[in-house]
Structures are given as C-alpha cells and as structure tokens.
Amino acid sequence: MDGNDQKAIEFRNVSFRVADGKTLLSAINLEIYRGETLVLLGRSGCGKTTTLKLINRLLDPTEGEVQVEGRATTEWEPIRLRRRIGYVIQEIGLFPHFTVQENVSLVPCLEGWEEEKVRVRSHQLLEMVGLEPGRFAARYPPELSGGQRQRVGVARALAADPPIMLLDEPFGALDPITRRELQQEFCSLQRRLKKTLVFVTHDVQEAFLLASRIGLLKDGKMVLLGQPDELLKSDDPEARAFALCLRDPRASETAP
Amino acid sequence: MNLGEFFLEHRAEVLELTLEHLLLVGLSTGIAVLIGVPVGIALTRKPWLSRPVLGFANIMQTVPSLALFGFLIPLNIYLFHIRVLGGIGARTAIAALVLYALLPIIRNTFTGINSVDPAIREAGKGMGMTDRQLLFQVEIPLSVGVILAGIRVATVISVGTATIAAAIDAGGLGRYIFRGLRMNDNTLILAGAVPAALMALAADLLLGWVERAFSSRIFGRLKRRSIAWASVVAVLGLAVGIGIAVYPGKASHRVAIGSKDFTEQIILGEMLAQAIEAKTDLAVERRFDLGGNLAHQALVAGEIDAYVEYTGTALTAILHHRPLTDPKEVYRQVKQDYEANFGLEWTQPLGFENTFAILVRGEDALRLNLRAISDIAPYAPKWRAGFGQDFMSRPDGYEGFARTYRLKFSELREMDLSLTYRALVERQVDLIAGNSTDGLIARYQLVQLRDNRRYFPPYDAVPVARRETLRKYPEVREALRTLGGLITVDEMRQLNFEVDGEHRPIREVVRDFLAKKGISGPR
Numbered sequence: 001m002d003g004n005d006q007k008a009i010e011f012r013n014v015s016f017r018v019a020d021g022k023t024l025l026s027a028i029n030l031e032i033y034r035g036e037t038l039v040l041l042g043r044s045g046c047g048k049t050t051t052l053k054l055i056n057r058l059l060d061p062t063e064g065e066v067q068v069e070g071r072a073t074t075e076w077e078p079i080r081l082r083r084r085i086g087y088v089i090q091e092i093g094l095f096p097h098f099t100v101q102e103n104v105s106l107v108p109c110l111e112g113w114e115e116e117k118v119r120v121r122s123h124q125l126l127e128m129v130g131l132e133p134g135r136f137a138a139r140y141p142p143e144l145s146g147g148q149r150q151r152v153g154v155a156r157a158l159a160a161d162p163p164i165m166l167l168d169e170p171f172g173a174l175d176p177i178t179r180r181e182l183q184q185e186f187c188s189l190q191r192r193l194k195k196t197l198v199f200v201t202h203d204v205q206e207a208f209l210l211a212s213r214i215g216l217l218k219d220g221k222m223v224l225l226g227q228p229d230e231l232l233k234s235d236d237p238e239a240r241a242f243a244l245c246l247r248d249p250r251a252s253e254t255a256p
Numbered sequence: 257m258n259l260g261e262f263f264l265e266h267r268a269e270v271l272e273l274t275l276e277h278l279l280l281v282g283l284s285t286g287i288a289v290l291i292g293v294p295v296g297i298a299l300t301r302k303p304w305l306s307r308p309v310l311g312f313a314n315i316m317q318t319v320p321s322l323a324l325f326g327f328l329i330p331l332n333i334y335l336f337h338i339r340v341l342g343g344i345g346a347r348t349a350i351a352a353l354v355l356y357a358l359l360p361i362i363r364n365t366f367t368g369i370n371s372v373d374p375a376i377r378e379a380g381k382g383m384g385m386t387d388r389q390l391l392f393q394v395e396i397p398l399s400v401g402v403i404l405a406g407i408r409v410a411t412v413i414s415v416g417t418a419t420i421a422a423a424i425d426a427g428g429l430g431r432y433i434f435r436g437l438r439m440n441d442n443t444l445i446l447a448g449a450v451p452a453a454l455m456a457l458a459a460d461l462l463l464g465w466v467e468r469a470f471s472s473r474i475f476g477r478l479k480r481r482s483i484a485w486a487s488v489v490a491v492l493g494l495a496v497g498i499g500i501a502v503y504p505g506k507a508s509h510r511v512a513i514g515s516k517d518f519t520e521q522i523i524l525g526e527m528l529a530q531a532i533e534a535k536t537d538l539a540v541e542r543r544f545d546l547g548g549n550l551a552h553q554a555l556v557a558g559e560i561d562a563y564v565e566y567t568g569t570a571l572t573a574i575l576h577h578r579p580l581t582d583p584k585e586v587y588r589q590v591k592q593d594y595e596a597n598f599g600l601e602w603t604q605p606l607g608f609e610n611t612f613a614i615l616v617r618g619e620d621a622l623r624l625n626l627r628a629i630s631d632i633a634p635y636a637p638k639w640r641a642g643f644g645q646d647f648m649s650r651p652d653g654y655e656g657f658a659r660t661y662r663l664k665f666s667e668l669r670e671m672d673l674s675l676t677y678r679a680l681v682e683r684q685v686d687l688i689a690g691n692s693t694d695g696l697i698a699r700y701q702l703v704q705l706r707d708n709r710r711y712f713p714p715y716d717a718v719p720v721a722r723r724e725t726l727r728k729y730p731e732v733r734e735a736l737r738t739l740g741g742l743i744t745v746d747e748m749r750q751l752n753f754e755v756d757g758e759h760r761p762i763r764e765v766v767r768d769f770l771a772k773k774g775i776s777g778p779r
Contacts, residue, residue, distance in 0.1 A: 058382060091379075
C-alpha cells in the first residue's frame, strides 16, 4: 500500500463557480488523513460549507477533483458515497414526523439492516450521545430541546458507522453552556471512535478545542493549513484576526 | 307538498340520485387526485413547468361547464377498447369535473412539497436518501396536510359543480334542480339542493378531520406500510369504479332516444321511446335532459339514435341558414341538408308547431288592449324583458326580433328559460319569450301576442333519427310513422300542463295519451 492509504479525502486543485460565474472556491489543495479532525475555519461566506458539500457530492467541482478513499467523487455513485459519510448540519434537519429512534435508524433502515439489529444499534447510539433510550426513543423531535436535538443529529450521522463525518457548524445554534457540553462530549467521543472528521466552524475556540489541523479559508482561498499553533504564529492578516479573538482575556481559559 | 313529505314519498329516488351524485364526485375527485398529485410532484422537480401547467389548470377552472361539455362530447378516445372520453353521460361529466378539480390539487401539492424545510431535505439527501425515498418518506408525509386541504377544496367544488351533470344525462341531484326549475317547483329544487349542500358540508367536515389527523402526529404513529396498503386498496377501488362507470354495457339490439332539457322534449322523447317499445322488440335506452345543443351533438356522435327537433331551430341554430317563413320549404331544406351533412333523417312531422311565444301577463293584455307584438311598441321603453340564454343568442332570437318590431326595452334580463315564467308572474319582468306549447301559459293566465310581422320561422316538431339506425331497424321507422301528425298544438299544451301544472309522472301521461290514440303500451 502506498501513502494514498492514509488519505481519506483529497482536494486536487478544486475550484467551484456558480451559474452566474461567481467563484466560491478557487484552486483548493487539501489532504485529509484518516482519523484526523480537520477544522475548516473562516468568516461567513468564505466557502467552508461549499468545501464540505463537495466531499459528499451535494456539489460537483467546476475544476479539479475531490477524491474520497482514492476515487474521484464524480466516479462514486452519489447515494453509496453519502451513506459512507455522516453528515451533521447546524439546522439539524431531523424528520419531525419520525420518532427519535426512527430518525437515528434512518440510514441502517435504508441499508436494509434487520429490524432487531437496527433497534439495538439505535439504542446503543442514543446512549453514546447521552440520551437514555427508554426516555427518548419514542419521542418526536419537536418535543426535545435544541441540545437534545443535535445529540440525535450526531447519533443519526453515526448510525451506520461511516468512516468519514462532515459537520457543518453543528453546535452553532446552541446556547453557550450547552454548546460547551456538547463540544466536550464530542471530543471524548471522537477519541474513542477515531473517525475522519471535517468540521466547519467560525468559532475559533471550538476550532482549537477539536482540531488536529485547521484550514483557514478567506474568500474561497485556503490561506493557511496546519496545526493549531501554526495559526497563532502566522503573519497572515486573517489568521491574526482569528488569533486575536482567541486571546480575548475573557475567553483565555480555552487557549491550548 | 313540503320537503319532508317529498323525501318520505320519494326516498328511493332521492337515495339513488344522491348515490349517483356521490359516485360522480367520488370518481372525479379520485381521478383528479391520481392525476393532480403526481403532476404537482413533477412540478417540484421541474419548476420551469409550473407556470404553464398551473396556467392551464387555472384556465380550465374558468371554462363554463356547458362549453366544456360541448367540447368533450364529440371526442372519441379509446383506451384498451374502452371509451374513456367523449359522449353524453357520466363519462363526460366526470371528465369535466376532473378538469375543474385539478387546479387546487396540483397547486397544493406543489406548494406543500416546496414548503418542506430545506434543512430537512438537505439532511435527507446528505445521508444518502434517493430522490424517491426523500419524496415518499419525507416530502409527501410532511406536506400531506396541505395536499389534503387541496383535495378538500376540490371535493367541495365538485359537489356543487356535479349538479350540472344532469344537463348531459349523467344523473345526480342536479336532476331535481333542473326539473324543479323547469316546473317552477320550489320543493323539487330544494330536494336537489339540500342534499347537495349537506353532502358538501359532510365532505368538508370529514376531509377536514382527516387533514387534521394527518397533519398532527397520528401520521408518525401509523405504520408506513399500512399507509402504502391503504393507498393500493384505494387506487384499486377507484380503478374498479372507473371500469364500471366507463364500461359501455350496451346490448346490441338497443336504440337510444334523447331529448333536450325541457318538459315538452322529455314528453316527446318518452313518446318516441314508448312507441318503439310498443311496435318493436328493441330495448330502448332513455337519455333525456340534454342541455343546449347537446342532443344534436349526441345524435351526430351516435350516442343516441333519435330525438325530436324543431324545423326552425335546425334551420337557424344548427345549419345557420337565414330564417324562412314557409313551413314546407323549411322542412324540405332541413331534410335535405341533414341528409347531406350529418347522415340524419327527418321523419314525419308530429303535427304541431312550438314557436316562440311572446308572453305578457293577462291583466296587462286586458288593461292595455294588447293582441299583437307590434301593440307593445309604446310600452316597451318602460318595460323590462326576460329572455332565456337560448333566445338571446340564436339567429332567430332577440336581435332580429327587436329589429323587426323596432323594440327597445328599459332593461334586458337574461336568465334560464324556466325562470322567466316565474319572473313574469312575480313582476320582475313585464314580457318574456316562452314556448307556444307551454302548459304554464294557461296555468299563469298569460297571453301570447300574435307574431303579426311573421318574424319567427316555423318550428314544426319532427323526430330526427340516424339513417344507419333506420336502415338497421326498419321497424323503428314504422314505429315513428305511427306518430306522424298525431299531436295538435292544444294536445301538446295539455300534455305539458299535465306534467308541469299537475305534476303527473311523464311516463304515465304519455302512456295514457298513446292509449287514447290507439297505440298500445309495451307488450
């Protein structure tokens, strides 16, 4: 096996333009290794979410190619590709007419697992994200708090044990206390599960808490890619702006 | 007779018409759902189609029902040897009702699915749901409340619109309403209107309940599989229903007799039918009550084999010739042109003429000494006139009439013919154009003014039949011949009065008349 074996995802000179010609991403080169947590950091509208959607083929690149597990996404059958990739978004997008258990069981059901296996798995997942199955399995999303809903969202993404997870500001809409709780639980979860994670955020503290590496995006370009402390040392103005947020004394306790 | 008594006495018929009505509404709404929901879904996938498709459905809703019937009847569309479109009867009524019901169903399906939270759709797609899975497991269940609301609107509209179906012999509660209008009988009108209103109300409540049940969480608790089964059963039931409604069920030795939609016509249709039953072994199918020019269209299309037409009407309204005054010449011309253009044959005249009768109240005629139409010239500018839609539009109708007699009324009210008598009696109008054989003329003591300038062409009543039918069953020609010259104007007026004034059943009136004339009843 060559070095490719270590790469879960690779961006090769990827650009993405929308129909009216506006460039959202230009010439992105990026390698994401198995088991690492890559945080895509940047302001709103810098292209983070677009980058994410190129991985599970919700979008196709205009130029270059994105490889997942050594194959270009355009060669993957999109449905197969997406079922190997967990996906968590800020709005969560739970199905309001499904119970918590049905929401969590969605992908295993689509994959045709046996009923009993699905049930066991969904209960195991609910426990993993800190929701007691006896209390929550039969409830409906509108009856849950925001934090509980996002725990279900994470459990749903993990259900079929995908090697890769994409997370698009999953904790962005939560109150600060709940957000902190979930971030920390997610950290310990990741230490056990060792998934390949691509995590989008504009919250620099969250980035430092979770990232093995950070990719900093500005106006569709990757201005910095490296370990979190490289961001602190960088001379790039955007990196300095984010680093400054981190040094805010009122938030200093989260500094590494 | 009050409404309660009427329902008691005619409960079997009321039930039958209500069931017919229910069948019309149920089948048409069902078909509209089968077409409208998939179309609405397709529009969410191809949004650029939404403007033309919704535009089409919108236009369909604005087309008047009689116009739509006129367009649908000549169609001849077959699917697996079963005629699915065209002709008179339930088939065409259902097609029209489907077209009317499409808009709310398509629109609500389209907007319902489009209003599903985009985050939910993105999550589903991102987790690897196929478009079909997303549609059936997420988008449809989440918009089912909105879709059902559209179906509810369509159903309630259909219950009302289906009353028009009686104009093309499709049955339903409209029969009572039309009959009541014609006979000036409020009880009969209510006997059709009240059950229809109750049905609309019931449909609204029931579907409203279903809608709420589906919108709330009950849906989540239902097993999706059982919903799928329920849909399959519903669709199968609908298909069987359609099959029964559409299946021709026509025995080979059978003739169909039609009529237009007023009392005299139904009496004459019944007379043709009974004469044929008396003189031949053929089974007779009665397809009466066809509105507007539908009887003619049905005859040309082969939906019916004969009905009674009036020479002047055929000359002007159907052949679009200029009005003539000589009765023999008119008969000769329509006979010749019908042969050549339609393959239809004018048999022997029945013996009476039903011309337009310009009518005023008896007291006015007496007070103002009115005898001929030209006598009213001085009063017309102060009078209101009430005319049927037919009179207003036909070439031998209002326009030439007003020109010939140099009349100008203070107001023209265009309304259903059967309503004009009532309007005249109730002093809503001062002059109407009725039919000279109408039984109501005597009943309301109206006076018919003489056509002293001979404006109206002759309107001799003559059975018109398909040449093909006469060739195949010469005995039908024989049967029609026995009716030649049988009825005088006075006798026709008397027959009309017995039905309209005395509310006797038409079958009985005709049977007695034929017995009196020596033509025996069904063997």
